[in-house]
Amino acid sequence: MNGFVASLNGLEQFGVWGLRYALLAGLSASLLAAAVLLVNLLLRRWLSAGQLALLWALVLVRLLLPVAPASPLSLQNMLRSGASARSNPLQMAVGLQPVAEVDSPARSAERDWLASPPPIVAPTARFAASDALWAALPIAWLALAAGLLLHTLVAQVRFLRRLPRQPRRADPVLDELWRECRELAGVRREIPIVVGDDFTQPALCGYVRPKLLLPTFATELTGAQLRMIMLHELAHVRRGDVASNWLLAVVRAFHWWNPVFWLASARFQSLREQACDAFAIRRLAATPVREYRELLLALAERQPHTLPWRVALPASLLGFWSA
DSSP states (O other), rough: HHHHHHHHHHHHHHHHHHHHHHHHHHHHHHHHHHHHHHHHHTTTTOOHHHHHHHHHHHHHHHHHHHSSOOOOOOOOHHHHHHHHHHHHHHHHTTTTTOOOOOHHHHHHHHHHHHHHOOOOOOOOOOHHHHHHHHHHHHHHHHHHHHHHHHHHHHHHHHHHHOOOOOOOOOOOHHHHHHHHHHHTTTSSSSOOOEEEEEEOOOEEEEESOEEEEEEEEGGGHHHHHHHHHHHHHHHHHHHHHHHHHHHHHHHHHOOOTTTHHHHHHHHHHHHHHHHHHHHHHHOOSOOOOHHHHHHHHHHTTTOOSOOOOSSOOOHHHHOOOOO
């Protein structure tokens, strides 16, 4: 019984510590997000989608860091220095040492009041309920964070079980096209292709042992269209986007309540897809941009309105180890 109570106390202390630092990290990330928004507004014509996505990735990483690295240029240090300067500007300007305050009857009365404060009134039921709610908040935050992480892992396991277990029948044309695209993208890894009816969009699965997932209808596309799809997914391989999706899952678990996370996550994922599209278009210089847009629209039309199961992040991109 004592061990159970000690475990609960330990979880409560960890929840208090974690929530405190999550709030501090969220505050710092909000200041960084405001700066990134300003850069987006002023410099978006001169920055690529990949560079803008990197800026939003910094905001997401900042949400995981409770304390920023010590630096004289740190925003927190600047704010702290500014507050000190406002409190005593003359001392900051000439470097004077603090002067001892002169005792006075008012200071003596204040010391006497602090030495013997008035008696504390017993809290009412309303204040007691409020205190209990605030005490339960860290535990609730920690439980929701653990639940979100568990939900993501369960969704990943369910998705891997849906992948076809039987090897794909050899398709010389598709395999040769895939080899040419890997060479064109500069990806030397051997990445197998999985064709099936359990997924509706082309995607990448796995980080250690990645696989290219192609829905059955994709085999009916033309060679030019398949080349666009393959180069887009190979851009995800080059960028390490499967690992970044796991980072998004962790940040979402601890900052699901923070609008800064949802803003940074939405912008990061959108710009990441744009960067992969730009990569594919650059490698296919002879392919008009109009044809690439038509392919994206055709794939979007095949996306069902309701799926048998959903997760907040694309499950096909979430796999770290593929089956």
